[in-house]
Amino acid sequence: MQIRIVAVGKVRERYVAAACGDFLTRLQPYYPVEVIEVKASLGSQPQTAMADEAQRVLRQVHEDDAMWLLDRTGTQISSEELSGKIAAAGNAGTRRLTLVIAGTYGAADALRKRADYVWSLSKLTLLHEWARMFVLEQLYRAAKIARNEPYHH
Secondary structure (H helix, E strand, C coil): CEEEEEEECCCCCHHHHHHHHHHHHHHCCCCCEEEEEECCCCCCCHHHHHHHHHHHHHCCCCCCCEEEEEEEEEEECCHHHHHHHHHHHHHCCCCEEEEEECECCECCHHHHHHCCEEEECCCCCCCHHHHHHHHHHHHHHHHHHHCCCCCCC
């Protein structure tokens, strides 16, 4: 199964970019992972920005993708549960799992409607750059759990 991350905006902080790059490299033996960045709509009214960003994101999501939206209002799961959900998606024949990280203003309703699952990393509000880093780390952790390999304690 292929995993794609579609994220609004670029990672600007070097330390976050380095961590993301590290986890992308670590993930390669487990899943082909691709990160797509779409342009953020900063300076607009929040509702307009969210709608514009949602349209750019949805253009990157194929009809047959399983799409998970990252949103603090979603379901919080453990690393073990994440590993099981990813395995279940692959076992169900999902060819590509697309994880969507919305922009600074959050996710528009269009993204929520398209989402097959809404996943919350935390009830805390996180910088979306950090959310990308945390998602990549959790994907790596989930892969290690699935193969019963050391990393997860």
